[in-house]
Amino acid sequence: MSLLLLKNIGQLIQVENQGRPYKRGSEMADFPILRNCWLTIKNGRIQEIGAENSAPPTSTNSIDVQGATLMPTYVDSHSHLVYASNRQDEFAMRLAGLSYEEIAARGGGIINSAKKLRAYSEEALFADAQKRLAELIQMGTGAIEIKSGYGLDMESELKILRVARRLAKESKVEIKTTFLGAHALPPEFKNDKEGYLSLLINDMLPAIAAENLADYIDVFCEENYFSLEESLRIISAGKEYGLEAKVHVNQFNSLGAVPAMVNRGALSLDHLEVMTEADIESICESNTIACLLPGCSHFLEIPYAPAKELIAKNAIIALATDFNPGSSPNGNMNSVLSLACVKMKISAAEAFTASTLNGASAMGLSAELGSIEVGKLASLMILKQGYTLESIPYHFGHNLIETVILKGEIQ
Numbered sequence: 001m002s003l004l005l006l007k008n009i010g011q012l013i014q015v016e017n018q019g020r021p022y023k024r025g026s027e028m029a030d031f032p033i034l035r036n037c038w039l040t041i042k043n044g045r046i047q048e049i050g051a052e053n054s055a056p057p058t059s060t061n062s063i064d065v066q067g068a069t070l071m072p073t074y075v076d077s078h079s080h081l082v083y084a085s086n087r088q089d090e091f092a093m094r095l096a097g098l099s100y101e102e103i104a105a106r107g108g109g110i111i112n113s114a115k116k117l118r119a120y121s122e123e124a125l126f127a128d129a130q131k132r133l134a135e136l137i138q139m140g141t142g143a144i145e146i147k148s149g150y151g152l153d154m155e156s157e158l159k160i161l162r163v164a165r166r167l168a169k170e171s172k173v174e175i176k177t178t179f180l181g182a183h184a185l186p187p188e189f190k191n192d193k194e195g196y197l198s199l200l201i202n203d204m205l206p207a208i209a210a211e212n213l214a215d216y217i218d219v220f221c222e223e224n225y226f227s228l229e230e231s232l233r234i235i236s237a238g239k240e241y242g243l244e245a246k247v248h249v250n251q252f253n254s255l256g257a258v259p260a261m262v263n264r265g266a267l268s269l270d271h272l273e274v275m276t277e278a279d280i281e282s283i284c285e286s287n288t289i290a291c292l293l294p295g296c297s298h299f300l301e302i303p304y305a306p307a308k309e310l311i312a313k314n315a316i317i318a319l320a321t322d323f324n325p326g327s328s329p330n331g332n333m334n335s336v337l338s339l340a341c342v343k344m345k346i347s348a349a350e351a352f353t354a355s356t357l358n359g360a361s362a363m364g365l366s367a368e369l370g371s372i373e374v375g376k377l378a379s380l381m382i383l384k385q386g387y388t389l390e391s392i393p394y395h396f397g398h399n400l401i402e403t404v405i406l407k408g409e410i411q
């Protein structure tokens with residue numbers, strides 16, 4: 001593949017040369033920028049980064065970005081992108097004043113999503129998810145983690161994970177998959193939780209491993225869903241198949257999952273809206289990534305995770321969309337960045353590090369993505385003229401991205 005030159009770069013943001021897997025605490029605001037420079041791409045990877053004010057090499061294949069800002073693409077480390085159909089009807093009920101209990105009684109919630117998904121063909125599920133992914137790419141997403149959890153039976157959970165694997169094959173986005181069979185208890189096991197846990201551990205997990213469909217294991221550890229003890233059983237079972245843990249914890253209640261999962265070496269703990277002092281201490285002293293989901297807090301009108309305190313106490317923070325049809329029907333990382341700045345009161349630089357390098361770390365991808373570094377994948381976005389990083393949280397709701405390049409190819 002020929003060389004591609006990007007020249008007249010006004011600002012090149014998040015340039016690194018130390019191969020850091022993540023930045024923690026105050027390092028997150030340490031934000032290297034090169035001005036008036038150039039960059040070359042070969043075979044989908046960053047080949048060379050020109051020094052400030054240096055002359056670019058001659059190349060027939062070049063893009064003059066005319067002083068625009070260039071940044072690495074977003075890494076969305078928590079999503080439920082593969083789902084069967086939206087839940088706008090439930091949203092309308094909520095706006096009409098119905099409570100969550102009333103909406104659930106009318107068939108709402110995760111179980112509603114599972115019912116719809118089971119009836120969907122793999123082909124239709126793929127077509128819908130592919131459309132969603134195409135939209136996300138134009139909003140700067142270059143990598144995304146996708147969870148199962150809307151199937152809740154063997155066939156449907158496998159169906160979701162196969163769709164996610166196929167999306168990875170057919171796009172330039174880096175995709176990692178997570179088995180979240182323990183998202184909710186399916187109706188057919190309403191009075192037999194042990195039966196479902198046995199199906200999940202003894203049947204689903206081996207089948208998923210046999211087809212190599214998952215990279216990670218997840219559980220919704222929450223009151224009325226899965227207890228801490230059940231969650232630990234599930235992640236231990238996943239570990240036997242080489243699946244590291246990325247776990248939904250502390251969304252509504254602190255069940256002690258943070259220290260317990262940190263002690264078991266979880267890669268990331270996600271949500272963290274409700275945190276005790278002990279929870280904060282344990283994650284801040286560990287290498288487990290705190291993956292925060294402000295879109296979910298906004299949409300459900302629940303508290304935001306204490307990002308500022310976590311950063312002050314030296315945690316590794318990632319930001320992700322939690323894109324799903326129930327609690328966060330938004331896959332736009334630009335708006336996540338904006339919410340993090342406005343609602344969690346962190347800086348644009350901290351939010352961007354959390355949305356790129358630290359997100360990549362939460363997907364085991366920081367050697368490939370998350371910063372602009374020689375040898376990494378050339379997944380970059382060029383902003384529209386006159387805008388820079390700080391413009392993104394400021395112009396909330398706008399798309400300031402002119403061009404997205406994934407693995408060296410314009411999208």
Ligand SMILES: [Zn+2]
Nearest residue numbers: 078080248322
């Ligand atoms: Zn989630």
